Structures are given as C-alpha cells and as structure tokens.
Amino acid sequence: MKTILVSAAVAMLLALFGTPLAIRIFSRRGYGQEIRDDGPSSHQTKRGTPTMGGTVIVVATLIGYVVGHVVTKDPMSTSGVLVLGLMTGLGGVGFVDDFMKIYKNRSLGLRSGAKLAGQAVVGAVFAVEVLRHPDGFDLTPADAHISFLRAIGVLPFVLWTVLMIASWSNAVNLTDGLDGLASGGAILVLAAYVLIGIWQLKNDCDVALGPQCYNVRDPLDMAVVAGTVLGACFGFLWWNAPPARIFMGDTGSLALGGVLAGLAVCTKTQLLLVLLGGLFVIITLSVVVQVGSFKMTGRRVFKMAPLQHHFELLGWAETTIVVRFWLIAGLFIALGLGIFYVAWLPASG
Numbered sequence: 001m002k003t004i005l006v007s008a009a010v011a012m013l014l015a016l017f018g019t020p021l022a023i024r025i026f027s028r029r030g031y032g033q034e035i036r037d038d039g040p041s042s043h044q045t046k047r048g049t050p051t052m053g054g055t056v057i058v059v060a061t062l063i064g065y066v067v068g069h070v071v072t073k074d075p076m077s078t079s080g081v082l083v084l085g086l087m088t089g090l091g092g093v094g095f096v097d098d099f100m101k102i103y104k105n106r107s108l109g110l111r112s113g114a115k116l117a118g119q120a121v122v123g124a125v126f127a128v129e130v131l132r133h134p135d136g137f138d139l140t141p142a143d144a145h146i147s148f149l150r151a152i153g154v155l156p157f158v159l160w161t162v163l164m165i166a167s168w169s170n171a172v173n174l175t176d177g178l179d180g181l182a183s184g185g186a187i188l189v190l191a192a193y194v195l196i197g198i199w200q201l202k203n204d205c206d207v208a209l210g211p212q213c214y215n216v217r218d219p220l221d222m223a224v225v226a227g228t229v230l231g232a233c234f235g236f237l238w239w240n241a242p243p244a245r246i247f248m249g250d251t252g253s254l255a256l257g258g259v260l261a262g263l264a265v266c267t268k269t270q271l272l273l274v275l276l277g278g279l280f281v282i283i284t285l286s287v288v289v290q291v292g293s294f295k296m297t298g299r300r301v302f303k304m305a306p307l308q309h310h311f312e313l314l315g316w317a318e319t320t321i322v323v324r325f326w327l328i329a330g331l332f333i334a335l336g337l338g339i340f341y342v343a344w345l346p347a348s349g
Helices: 002-029 041-046 054-072 078-104 112-129 154-175 181-202 219-240 249-266 272-276 278-297 307-313 318-344
Strands: none
Touching: 002 054, 002 219, 054 078, 054 219, 054 249, 078 112, 078 154, 078 219, 078 249, 112 154, 112 249, 154 181, 154 249, 154 278, 181 219, 181 249, 181 272, 181 318, 219 249, 249 272, 272 278, 272 318, 278 307, 278 318, 307 318
16 A cells, blocks of 8 residues: 555656646747637637646656655556556657647647557557466456456457547547646546555455455556556646646547556456546547537537537636536546445345
C-alpha cells in the first residue's frame, strides 16, 4: 500500500510544479490551442492557450511509478509496465496529432484514419503482450476471456481489445471539451480502480482460494498504476480547472483513455468500465446520436455535440456544466462499485 501513496504523491508533485514550467515553455514556442470556428463563440477566448499538457501527465506518471517502486523496493510488475506502455504509446499518437495542429495552424491534426491506425497498432501490441509473460502461477496479465464470457481465442481477443482501447481513448478525447472536465472525470474512475485493485488483492485466489476470489495477475500494481495516474491528473487539474491555463490536448486524452482501458483488461473488468466511465459513454453516445440523426433525417438532436457543448449553447456556465458532469460521473462510479461489490458477495441459498 505504501507504493501507492509514494507513487501517487511523487506524480502529483511533479505535475503540480511541472505544469507551470510546461506552460512557460509551450507559450514561448507558440504551442497554443487552435479553436474550431463552428464551436461555441465563448471558446474563441481560449485560442492560444498552451496545449499538449498531457505530456506532463504521462511523464509525471512514469517517474512517479518508478520512484515509488524504488523507494519501497516493491518490484514492478509486467502488468503495470504494459498498461503504462499503452498509456505512453497512445500519448505519443496524441502528441503527433497535437503537434500537427500547431504546425498547420488549424484545429485538425492527423486524419481520422491515421489516428485510428496509430491507436490500432499500439492497442494490438498491448493486446498480444498481455497474453504472454506468465508468472510462477502460470498467470498472464490478461487472458482471452471477456468478463463473464468463456475464452474467445487469441485473435478475437486482440480485435476486441483494440476496439476497446480505440473506443475509450476517443471517448476521453471527446469529453475533453471544457476546462477540467476530462481530467476530473478520469480522476474519479482512477480512484475506483485503486479500490478495485486493493479489493482484488485482499481476495486474490493465490492468497485465499475460494468461490469468490479473483484470479488476477497483479492487482496491487494495478492499484499503484491507477493511483499514480490519479496523482498526476490531480496535479495537472490544478492548472486545467476553469479557467484553464493549459489544455491536455490529444496527448493527454488518448493517454488517459488508454490507461483506463488497460486497467480494465488487466483487472478483468472490461464490461464494468462501461458503468464506471458512464460519463464518457454518455458523451460519446451523444456524438453517435447526433451524427446518425443528421445523416438519416437531416435533423440534429442536440444544438451541438458532444453533449457538453449542447448545454453551453443553452446558456449554462462552463463551471456549472463541469461540476454537474463530475457529479454524474460520481454517481456512475458509485453504481459501478456497488455492482462490483455485490458480485463478490457469496450467493445465498
């Protein structure tokens, strides 16, 4: 447990004091955010705000994770390294996208096909590697099961995992439209995974074999990873809260979506993540509904998608939207953790 606290504290301090340095560096180099012309008019005042702040989250996480393990002499796990590798890889895809936006001086960076290809390559490498590297109990970081389903085979598992990683990284990306919204929402889900990792450790099949035990490879290190990313996000949120001094950009949003998907795969809670990350799901669905409705009927369901911009155009203050969406995210977390706990309880009768 000490590793969780040390790693999270180091990551938080690095992000808290490193973000102002990033703001100064990015500002001097002109790495400012470009704003869509068809977006809410209030967003035009944000033009030029430093972006690519997700680099701070990724770097602070990696350093915090390593320092935490060195200080406590707790060995790093294969599962933890793979999840952080996924986070870093997707952050790299996002970094390229952000840099192209700045270089081309427009709000669009990589073409959608190129971005998806990058996500697919990183996701496929992760999906293949989590099925390898067995430990002394012949457990790999993940297995070819999808929650309650039976084994589906390596290729279907890889395809499913790539789809999941792409979906969650894009979901967080779509949510990153208001100051602090995505980072605050991610903090809540990461906090849930700290609790899940600790609970799975306490009820690990290697420690207490029973009908309700968890056959998970590295539950404690999954809690460490979640806590470390949480700490980095917390320090970053200090500067990203309304009015934001810096944006995480695709560098941060793709990385955070990737780490959520990676945690779900390695804790074998892929379907539970749909509830835990309910806010991200709702916002993504709003885009699907908007695009589908317009293509089929020529009419829009919302004033603008993603959903947070709909409420902006209704006249809601940005801070009001962010705080209320955080509350919604918290309700989904409570529901998801409640179902997770109830599923653990022994069946009656």
